[in-house]
Amino acid sequence: xxxxxxxxxxxxxxxxxxxxxxxxxxxxxxxxxxxxxxxxxxxxxxxxxxxxxxxxxxxxxxxxxxxxxxxxxxxxxxxxxxxxxxxxxxxxxxxxxxxxxxxxxxxxxxx
Amino acid sequence: xxxxxxxxxxxxxxxxxxxxxxxxxxxxxxxxxxxxxxxxxxxxxxxxxxxxxxxxxxxxxxxxxxxxxxxxxxxxxxxxxxxxxxxxxxxxxxxxxxxxxxxxxxxxxxxxxx
Numbered sequence: 001x002x003x004x005x006x007x008x009x010x011x012x013x014x015x016x017x018x019x020x021x022x023x024x025x026x027x028x029x030x031x032x033x034x035x036x037x038x039x040x041x042x043x044x045x046x047x048x049x050x051x052x053x054x055x056x057x058x059x060x061x062x063x064x065x066x067x068x069x070x071x072x073x074x075x076x077x078x079x080x081x082x083x084x085x086x087x088x089x090x091x092x093x094x095x096x097x098x099x100x101x102x103x104x105x106x107x108x109x110x111x
Numbered sequence: 112x113x114x115x116x117x118x119x120x121x122x123x124x125x126x127x128x129x130x131x132x133x134x135x136x137x138x139x140x141x142x143x144x145x146x147x148x149x150x151x152x153x154x155x156x157x158x159x160x161x162x163x164x165x166x167x168x169x170x171x172x173x174x175x176x177x178x179x180x181x182x183x184x185x186x187x188x189x190x191x192x193x194x195x196x197x198x199x200x201x202x203x204x205x206x207x208x209x210x211x212x213x214x215x216x217x218x219x220x221x222x223x224x225x
Binding site: 031032034036041042043044045046049051052089093097098099100101102103104 | 115117144153154156159166167169201208209211212213214215216217218219
């Protein structure tokens with residue numbers, strides 16, 4: 001099956017700086033890569049996703065890049081704000097219709 | 112559109128008991144997946160239901176089971192609870208559960224086994 005690795009596990013940045021979280025996957029058949037944000041006491045919320053026919057996608061301060069050859073994808077958050085503090089999960093979905101999740105990155109934005 | 116709802120939100124049980132958790136997907140969504148989330152293991156896939164049939168299953172013991180009703184609502188059951196079953200149980204729904212389709216999560220049910 002698919003194996004998704006996520007780094008770093010914790011990340012602290014100053015408010016206004018950028019944050020980058022990276023994930024790698026093992027199954028070349030994976031074709032959908034969502035990113036979720038989970039705040040304390042809540043379920044994961046989809047923040048951005050990318051499909052395998054696209055290399056980059058942007059939504060305001062959030063962007064995701066995908067390198068299919070290297071089998072890795074990254075989340076970029078620019079101009080970070082304290083409300084961006086949360087745990088972020090990457091995931092990959094292959095033809096088996098099952099999502100495989102990374103182990104999460106705890107992001108802290110220091111005011 | 113209302114999001115995915117899960118009931119109850121919190122539950123305390125003792126070892127050996129059984130528990131049933133409920134999930135109502137987003138209106139029109141027919142695929143419902145269940146996950147167990149723990150600090151040590153992260154998000155682990157339990158099973159997926161589509162059109163009242165279990166379509167995918169993760170690596171969990173038979174004590175974990177589920178079902179889906181004709182209105183797409185789903186329940187999961189855990190029998191003979193163990194301390195290690197303490198976790199946040201998340202339900203997620205999508206339209207058809209097909210490849211490259213977005214999945215939306217509910218708030219979860221936090222289960223504590225004493």
